[in-house]
Amino acid sequence: MRALLLCGLALAGCTAAPPPPAGGPTGQALYRSFDPQVDALLAQMTLAEKIGQMTQADQEFLTDEAHIRTYALGSILNGGGSDPVTNSREDWTAMVQRYQDLASQTRLGIPLLYGVDAVHGHANVVGAVVFPHNIGLGATRNPDLVQEIAHVTAREVRATGINWTFAPSVAVPRDDRWGRTYEGFAEDPALVASLGEAAVRGYQGDDPGAPDRVVACAKHFAADGGTTLGTGITLDGVDYPFDRGDARISEAELREVHMQGYVTAIAAGVATIMPSYSSWNGVKASASRRMLTEIIKEELGFEGFLISDFAAIDEIPGDYRSDIETSINAGMDMVMVPARYELFVRTLTELVEDGSIPMSRIDDAVRRILRVKFAAGLFEPDWSAEPLHVAAFGSEAHRAVARQAVRESVVLLHNRDGRLPLAASLGRIHVVGAAADDIGIQSGGWTIEWQGATGAITEGTTILAGIREAAGPGTEVTHSADGSGAEGADVIVAVVGERPYAEMFGDDLALRLPEEDAAVIATASGAGVPVVTVLLSGRPLVVPEVFEASDAVLAAWLPGSEGGGVADVLFGTFAPTGRLPFTWPRTVAQQPLNLGDADYDPLFPYGFGLGY
Numbered sequence: 001m002r003a004l005l006l007c008g009l010a011l012a013g014c015t016a017a018p019p020p021p022a023g024g025p026t027g028q029a030l031y032r033s034f035d036p037q038v039d040a041l042l043a044q045m046t047l048a049e050k051i052g053q054m055t056q057a058d059q060e061f062l063t064d065e066a067h068i069r070t071y072a073l074g075s076i077l078n079g080g081g082s083d084p085v086t087n088s089r090e091d092w093t094a095m096v097q098r099y100q101d102l103a104s105q106t107r108l109g110i111p112l113l114y115g116v117d118a119v120h121g122h123a124n125v126v127g128a129v130v131f132p133h134n135i136g137l138g139a140t141r142n143p144d145l146v147q148e149i150a151h152v153t154a155r156e157v158r159a160t161g162i163n164w165t166f167a168p169s170v171a172v173p174r175d176d177r178w179g180r181t182y183e184g185f186a187e188d189p190a191l192v193a194s195l196g197e198a199a200v201r202g203y204q205g206d207d208p209g210a211p212d213r214v215v216a217c218a219k220h221f222a223a224d225g226g227t228t229l230g231t232g233i234t235l236d237g238v239d240y241p242f243d244r245g246d247a248r249i250s251e252a253e254l255r256e257v258h259m260q261g262y263v264t265a266i267a268a269g270v271a272t273i274m275p276s277y278s279s280w281n282g283v284k285a286s287a288s289r290r291m292l293t294e295i296i297k298e299e300l301g302f303e304g305f306l307i308s309d310f311a312a313i314d315e316i317p318g319d320y321r322s323d324i325e326t327s328i329n330a331g332m333d334m335v336m337v338p339a340r341y342e343l344f345v346r347t348l349t350e351l352v353e354d355g356s357i358p359m360s361r362i363d364d365a366v367r368r369i370l371r372v373k374f375a376a377g378l379f380e381p382d383w384s385a386e387p388l389h390v391a392a393f394g395s396e397a398h399r400a401v402a403r404q405a406v407r408e409s410v411v412l413l414h415n416r417d418g419r420l421p422l423a424a425s426l427g428r429i430h431v432v433g434a435a436a437d438d439i440g441i442q443s444g445g446w447t448i449e450w451q452g453a454t455g456a457i458t459e460g461t462t463i464l465a466g467i468r469e470a471a472g473p474g475t476e477v478t479h480s481a482d483g484s485g486a487e488g489a490d491v492i493v494a495v496v497g498e499r500p501y502a503e504m505f506g507d508d509l510a511l512r513l514p515e516e517d518a519a520v521i522a523t524a525s526g527a528g529v530p531v532v533t534v535l536l537s538g539r540p541l542v543v544p545e546v547f548e549a550s551d552a553v554l555a556a557w558l559p560g561s562e563g564g565g566v567a568d569v570l571f572g573t574f575a576p577t578g579r580l581p582f583t584w585p586r587t588v589a590q591q592p593l594n595l596g597d598a599d600y601d602p603l604f605p606y607g608f609g610l611g612y
Contacts, residue, residue, distance in 0.1 A: 027268070027269040041108070042366060049110075050363070053334075054348070055073050055334070055345055055348075056115065056341075057075075059077070059099065066102065068099055072107070073341070074112065074369055075113045076114050077115040077166075078117075079117075083124060083448075087125060087448070089394075092161070100161070110370075110373070113378070114161070114163055115162075116157065116165060118156075119133075120132065120558075121149075125160060126448065126457075127394040128393065129398045130447055130460060132405050132558060132560050133557065133558040134183055135558070136409035136558060137185060137405065138191060138582075139409045140405065140409050141191070143197070146202065147198040153167075153202075154204075154213050158213075163383075166217045166219060166307075167216065167217060168195075168199035168265075169183040170193070170218050171184040173225035174187060174226050174594055175242065176539040177508055178242040179242065179504060179505060179507040179508065180224070180225070181225075181506075182558055184225055190260065192261045204268075208376045212389065215272060216270050216272070217270070217307065220275065220285070221275045222262065222285070223258040223280055224276040224278045226254075227279075231246040231248075232504075243507055244277040244504075245278055246279040247278060247280050248281060271375065272305055272306070274309055275306060275309065276312075277312050284316050286332060287316045293330065296331070304371065309336060311339075313326075324344065328357050328361060328365070329357055333366075333369060406560065406563070407574040410556050410566060411555040411576065412552070413584070414550065415552045416551045419491075419532060421569075421571050428475065429467065430478050430479070431477060431492075432480055432495070432520055434520075436467075436534075437481075439456055439460050439461075439462050439561060440454040442462065443457075443559075443560050444500050444501075444536075459561065460560070460561025460563070461561065461563045463566045464477075464495070464563075466568075467493060467570065470564070471571075482516075483522070486527035490530075495533075496518075496536070498513075498537045512541065512542060513543055518545060521533070522549075525550075530551045533549070533553045534570070535553060536557070537555070540555075540583070554569065554576070576609065583602045584604035585603060586601065
């Protein structure tokens, strides 16, 4: 790591700390190695400056940008859809730099940690490469590829001046009806542990301050994927039966199933961990000293800091004052208070001044935050969005990595009489379904908008465009959104699936196709032409009509911006190697259904996948 120049911090002596020797501290020891610099800075800080470091506001809700300076805020985030007006890379970079400039004008000039949900590429930003969601990466079974994807994402995040991604998710979804299933790599904790560790190493490397790395965040601790049906939230009269619910499980199950990804992420040196919105046996994770302090920090030896989820402490029972007191005393270090940052600062100050929160807890939280800032190289004067990564942003080289990820993620579920791969000599391929030519649908949630959106929302290659590129020179490729017009074609390629969604709005008790896509399948199957179906989804779906109507079925999950990877598998340029990361049920009544269940009788078992 490079020297950490402390002159701008008004520290005694104004000297440069020497870089750690080659082969120096890694993992969690890396953060402790900065304690001399941290303690020197901490000794300079007022209570107001310490509380500022513990406060994270959403840039969208800053009532005055100067509040970054006024309150000496430690962190800013962009929540889903919280973007600059044009959403271009240039405007993102300018916005982040403007906020960092305000932080530099505070008394101590402590830089901001700037957080963003780059969960499948830097997908908030138009033009960034969008990778398959984690469910697709789980199907690859390829930790080296996952590490490279995280590294590419880190470079694209750095190209906008941002230094922190709220990824990877190491959830272990156990019921596919949960709307965040696609954020998990698999139902198997061992695979989650392997790929989660790989992702952390890709984002951070051994040096999160290196020019091509960012701070990572393992989330959401713990058992967010194990909540019980009916324990979720009700919002505006609508029930979301899983999201933010209660995991009613033993501590043994918590450890054996839901904590394995954190064990490996911490060993890999993850700098931050985000506790879950959800509860464990009735206690919100954000309020649980057992989880936050005794398990994460004391038992697992985590030396970075804990960041709460978006306004998550508001959901702790009680008023706002007691929410803050409970969460900070439980071990929360930085609090994501997207809009109520002024009230949070005032209230936390009062709680310290009246003794409700001890100063030792404040100092521990700020020490942990500063450790990460030093490790991330933020005090170095040359920290910026570097030209190398600007040039690489959205590049063909990065898109090639994403296309390979798509190829390896596709799972061949059904292939009657060897219908696939498609021959390059076909006269006409008729592609049906609106999803075939919709980059928003194939990318899913957490893409440009929080819930995602349909349409040409960012740059990339749709599946239809990929098919047209891959087809032989003598092959005509036609398309209809509604399934009509297939008469006379050699084969129909139906691209159907779920519409974009994210947390809460993705909870679904039916797991069926949208009505318009079920109609596409019905229309296509009546044309007397062989049907190959590409299924886009964030989880296994109960779609017997698809399997009955189709000669071949590919589960392509949510492949992201590089639809050409799906076409590569359709035409056999790349033979399918993907294997199911989740058990595929026969009926929705079987949920939850996971490998090892006593009554395990799936349509396709965990790990299933055909080849050519």
